[in-house]
Amino acid sequence: MAIHAHFLHNGRILDSGTPVLFAGQIGLLAGWGVFTTLRIARGVPFAWERHWARMERDARLLNVSMPAKASDVERDVLRLIEANGRPDCTCRVVVVRNRGGMWEGPGAESGTDLIALTADSKEWGESVRLGIQPNARFAANEFAGAKILSWGQNLTWAERAQSQGYDEVVLLNERGQVAECTSANIFVASGSDVFTPPLADGCLPGITREVLLEQGQADGVRIMERSLYPDDLYSADEVFITSTTRDLLPVREIAGRQLRQSGHVRQKITTAFRAFVDRDISGRRLAAASR
DSSP, X not given: OOEEEEEEETTEEEETTOOOOOTTOXXXXXXXXXXXXXXXXXXXXXXXXXXXXXXXXXXXXXXXXOOSOXXXXXXXXXXXXXXXXXXXXXXXXXXXXXXXXXXXXXXXXXXXXXXXXXXXXXXXXXXXXXXXXXXXXXXXXXXXXXXXXXXXXXXXXXXXXXXXXXXXXXXXXXXXXXXXXXXXXXXXXXXXXXXXXXGGGTOOOOHHXXXXXXXXXXXXXEEEEOOOOHHHHHHSSEXXXXXXXXEEEEEEEETTEXXXXXXHHHHHHHHHXXXXXXXXXXXXXXXXXXX
16 A cells, blocks of 8 residues: 555654654664554544554553644544545554664654554455464563554564465464454354454454444344454354454455355444444544534
């Protein structure tokens, strides 16, 4: 995905080619910072408060200071969306730590930089094929559930999976349990019960995952946390992955094994989730118009 013509840097809207970063910016050299990916619909960000709360939580864990109030950054993101003229897109918000460590350099005006950029949303297709990566998450690590800038492992696993003909890869923890995918949470349906791995098994607390656990119950469907193993994926009535840009995307194959795809439960949850998104977006548009 190519980024759009303008980006946000510490409250300023700049041309995407404007040089604003500097040598010795420790957050870039060491992946020291936090980020989130937002769905932008009809000119406003979905679930903004949930995304910001997760960034604040992860920033505290990594000793990264958040540079501004959530409401101020939200207004800046709205300005960025308007400047780029893309009311339906994907937005990445990044907080980069500037100081600390032996490679700290001059040029930092503050302890952190806040950067936001937008791009056209990716088309993921109608279903996906997944590989499996053992020992990819250490669930006992205190940073296992933090969404941090050091993303190279995930990108490498995803690239490798795609070179092998898969779309994504299931990451297992040190106990052989399912944690997540490189950029998505994973769910399985068994009858009317739907399960997703608990955070204790090493997955990130995805915003779509959070909404489904809180709001996704529909027509007798129950969504719960439960530890899962690869055999649970193979035997499930259906498997799907979720993320900000995917909604609920069915899985048709894992490690060469074809899966059942009844779609019945996922369709019910998808209907409930999209109704929630529409209510959230409509409320934010009204709020933005009244400012």
